[in-house]
Amino acid sequence: MHIVVTIKQVPDTNEVRIDKKTGTLIREGVPAIMNPEDKHALEAALCIREELGDVKVTVLSMGPPQAGNTLMEALCLGADEAFLACDKAFAGADTLATAYTLAMALKKIAPVDLVLCGSQAIDGDTAQVGPQIAECLGIPQITYAERIKASEKSVEVESGFGAVRRRVSADLPALVTVGKAINRPRYKTMKGIAAAFRDKGVQLLTSQDIKVNPGRIGLTGSPTSVKKTFVPELGRAGRIIDGGPETLSLGIIHTLEAENLLPKS
Amino acid sequence: MSIIIDTDICTGCKRCIPACPYDALAMEGKKAVRTPACTGCGACLDACKYSAISLAGGQGRIKMDITGFSGIYVFIETLGGAISEGSLEILGKARELADSDAASRKTSRVTAVLPGHALDRMPEELIALGADHVIIIDDPRLAVYRTDYYTRVITDVIREKMPEIILFGATPLGRDLAPRIANRIKTGLTADCTGLSLCSKDGILLQTRPAFGGNIMATIVCPDNRPQMATVRPGVMRRAKRDSNRIGTTETMALTLGKKDDLIRHVEVVENTKDAIDFEDARIIIAGGRGIKGPEGFELLGKLAAALGARIGATRAAVEAGWISRAHQIGQTGKTVRPDLYIACGVSGSIQHMAGVMGAGRIIAVNSDRNAPICEMADETYVGDLFSILPELTREITERKTTAA
Ligand SMILES: Cc1cc2nc3c(=O)[nH]c(=O)nc-3n(C[C@H](O)[C@H](O)[C@H](O)COP(=O)(O)OP(=O)(O)OC[C@H]3O[C@@H](n4cnc5c(N)ncnc54)[C@H](O)[C@@H]3O)c2cc1C
Numbered sequence: 001m002h003i004v005v006t007i008k009q010v011p012d013t014n015e016v017r018i019d020k021k022t023g024t025l026i027r028e029g030v031p032a033i034m035n036p037e038d039k040h041a042l043e044a045a046l047c048i049r050e051e052l053g054d055v056k057v058t059v060l061s062m063g064p065p066q067a068g069n070t071l072m073e074a075l076c077l078g079a080d081e082a083f084l085a086c087d088k089a090f091a092g093a094d095t096l097a098t099a100y101t102l103a104m105a106l107k108k109i110a111p112v113d114l115v116l117c118g119s120q121a122i123d124g125d126t127a128q129v130g131p132q133i134a135e136c137l138g139i140p141q142i143t144y145a146e147r148i149k150a151s152e153k154s155v156e157v158e159s160g161f162g163a164v165r166r167r168v169s170a171d172l173p174a175l176v177t178v179g180k181a182i183n184r185p186r187y188k189t190m191k192g193i194a195a196a197f198r199d200k201g202v203q204l205l206t207s208q209d210i211k212v213n214p215g216r217i218g219l220t221g222s223p224t225s226v227k228k229t230f231v232p233e234l235g236r237a238g239r240i241i242d243g244g245p246e247t248l249s250l251g252i253i254h255t256l257e258a259e260n261l262l263p264k265s
Numbered sequence: 266m267s268i269i270i271d272t273d274i275c276t277g278c279k280r281c282i283p284a285c286p287y288d289a290l291a292m293e294g295k296k297a298v299r300t301p302a303c304t305g306c307g308a309c310l311d312a313c314k315y316s317a318i319s320l321a322g323g324q325g326r327i328k329m330d331i332t333g334f335s336g337i338y339v340f341i342e343t344l345g346g347a348i349s350e351g352s353l354e355i356l357g358k359a360r361e362l363a364d365s366d367a368a369s370r371k372t373s374r375v376t377a378v379l380p381g382h383a384l385d386r387m388p389e390e391l392i393a394l395g396a397d398h399v400i401i402i403d404d405p406r407l408a409v410y411r412t413d414y415y416t417r418v419i420t421d422v423i424r425e426k427m428p429e430i431i432l433f434g435a436t437p438l439g440r441d442l443a444p445r446i447a448n449r450i451k452t453g454l455t456a457d458c459t460g461l462s463l464c465s466k467d468g469i470l471l472q473t474r475p476a477f478g479g480n481i482m483a484t485i486v487c488p489d490n491r492p493q494m495a496t497v498r499p500g501v502m503r504r505a506k507r508d509s510n511r512i513g514t515t516e517t518m519a520l521t522l523g524k525k526d527d528l529i530r531h532v533e534v535v536e537n538t539k540d541a542i543d544f545e546d547a548r549i550i551i552a553g554g555r556g557i558k559g560p561e562g563f564e565l566l567g568k569l570a571a572a573l574g575a576r577i578g579a580t581r582a583a584v585e586a587g588w589i590s591r592a593h594q595i596g597q598t599g600k601t602v603r604p605d606l607y608i609a610c611g612v613s614g615s616i617q618h619m620a621g622v623m624g625a626g627r628i629i630a631v632n633s634d635r636n637a638p639i640c641e642m643a644d645e646t647y648v649g650d651l652f653s654i655l656p657e658l659t660r661e662i663t664e665r666k667t668t669a670a
């Protein structure tokens with residue numbers, strides 16, 4: 001069985017701050033990390049390998065050369081092989097072009113039985129790439145997995161789907177997107193790190209290697225574009241009221257009264 | 266998406282370099298240049314004081330013929346025999362767009378697309394709440410949502426009717442379905458929008474959404490492909506005023522399935538976890554953050570909420586500490602709410618939390634730190650210890666109620 005985990009390198013948006021004076025993002029010192037949910041997807045793949053035995057786990061990313069570092073981390077965590085789709089022509093892709101490129105790379109490293117993705121990346125935040133890859137490949141998708149049971153021929157998945165929990169099963173090949181509730185990712189071990197740097201490496205795939213249609217990749221293949229960006233405006237009047245508990249409590253009561261929100265009985 | 270740096274205007278001031286979340290800008294000679302790591306996210310635009318950086322669409326993009334497309338379509342999600350509130354909000358927004366000054370012949374008609382089974386009186390309801398036309402696809406095979414059949418049926422509607430715009434809820438279902446459809450049609454899809462309007466110049470849909478964990482807002486367009494597709498965050502838009510005299514038409518379409526449409530073997534709903542907290546009709550919401558310090562703190566909030574007839578919200582910090590269930594979480598990754606009054610207790614005012622309460626009529630904060638970020642985002646901040654203020658407030662309100670009665 002061959003499992004491929006798609007992995008995106010992202011800026012750690014937990015660390016992103018806004019410069020209030022200039023209204024721009026401050027990147028200074030914000031590290032590039034493996035998208036958190038992708039770590040859970042990788043963990044899920046490694047668990048299936050441990051359970052079923054004869055399983056190869058490959059990781060795949062599309063991104064600039066430095067995304068190779070994140071794939072190296074995945075190899076240290078135990079992935080068997082890593083591919084980076086890396087080409088100037090891939091840059092500026094929206095989700096349609098990203099999914100197409102990743103799907104073509106998957107065809108190149110085929111046969112693939114199970115594709116695991118994170119549900120959502122913490123920078124673009126769209127949660128669209130997984131379902132779009134599945135459509136490109138014409139295979140079933142199951143999203144927001146919280147439990148995966150895989151066999152040689154099929155997967156059964158339990159998902160938190162808003163107000164309901166669902167159990168969905170499909171024959172392989174299939175694509176599953178996972179959320180954080182599914183597992184607790186392992187840590188790197190010295191042995192894993194040594195093995196990755198000694199025996200493994202990241203293999204590059206260019207647009208030539210994966211035989212893409214140049215009209216469907218990167219900027220050219222992206223129907224959406226950003227017209228403008230701005231920092232959300234959340235400011236209000238900001239009146240500060242000081243005093244003892246009684247004064248403050250009365251102040252709040254006055255506001256409730258003014259808004260006609262004080263219950264009468 | 267891509268950025269262009271005008272080297273004639275660039276002064277080499279380097280302000281844009283630290284603004285890039287991808288470390289993708291560098292200096293070459295005395296000018297800023299983009300490196301291959303650039304994703305075209307646009308975060309650098311505001312950093313440039315000289316407007317040397319602009320965004321550009323794709324050059325030589327394969328364009329499709331977009332002339333025959335018209336109408337605003339809304340995908341209607343149902344659950345347990347009822348239309349989801351989120352779908353009605355989007356319908357209200359679609360109505361507002363269609364009635365706005367910027368609407369044209371292409372965007373003046375609203376169609377609700379209603380797939381499912383045993384749909385009863387839902388079409389009339391949709392017309393009363395803003396639809397001009399309802400397409401009904403009633404089939405027992407659509408009773409439980411499945412990606413494969415729903416993709417087929419909505420794709421058929423799009424291919425036959427050629428909508429100018431089609432909107433989905435940014436619910437788990439909508440975010441499972443819409444990307445699959447967009448990919449089959451090969452058009453753009455904007456995720457999780459919190460703002461929609463029609464451009465007064467060319468009538469295209471301006472789709473505004475948060476990205477980078479809510480730290481930045483981006484307005485996205487899909488100029489050359491149709492339909493323009495978006496998922497819309499629940500809780501942000503308002504449903505239209507109900508008008509039972511509104512006139513609309515209905516039509517039925519059939520579900521036709523081919524061999525390729527049978528992708529999923531089995532789907533079942535194993536548990537109905539419908540969370541009990543209904544923020545929809547809450548006039549007051551009282552939220553607790555890390556400053557609440559524990560489950561006991563939420564009991565304190567509970568007493569005040571009971572006295573005021575309010576609902577209880579929470580920050581992610583409070584939820585992750587295990588003090589209250591996730592159903593109470595408000596913000597970017599929780600619920601979006603719009604009460605008349607929001608009372609935030611022991612909440613610092615992170616951008617991700619406040620993104621969920623932007624639409625509140627009035628925001629009051631109770632915080633011991635007069636420099637907490639929330640002081641600038643609330644209408645009023647009461648500076649003090651919530652453990653002494655809240656019991657006093659509860660006592661005062663209860664006392665007034667008993668004297669009034
Ligand atoms: C501010 C901003 C707003 C944007 N808005 C939109 C929009 O509304 N619509 C749109 O189509 N595009 C949008 N984009 C572009 C989009 O972010 C990129 O196409 C991005 O490459 C993929 O989308 P995502 O980050 O949302 O990934 P998601 O779809 O959220 O990612 C889900 C999973 O897919 C996999 N994955 C995603 N990208 C990669 C990758 N490069 N390599 C390997 N695996 C990957 C990972 O497993 C990940 O966990 C936006 C970008 C920015 C910066």
Ligand SMILES: Cc1cc2nc3c(=O)[nH]c(=O)nc-3n(C[C@H](O)[C@H](O)[C@H](O)COP(=O)(O)OP(=O)(O)OC[C@H]3O[C@@H](n4cnc5c(N)ncnc54)[C@H](O)[C@@H]3O)c2cc1C
Nearest residue numbers: 478554555556580581582596597598599611613618633651
């Ligand atoms: C991608 C992403 C998504 C997120 N989504 C959400 C989301 O949906 N919702 C959300 O809430 N957060 C979200 N967060 C987390 C968010 O960034 C903050 O970490 C979180 O909101 C902080 O919660 P808090 O205000 O309760 O805690 P803190 O920031 O710790 O604030 C506690 C406050 O309590 C005050 N306080 C302490 N003791 C007292 C006292 N005795 N009396 C009065 N005041 C007191 C303190 O002065 C302080 O201001 C998200 C983060 C990321 C990165």
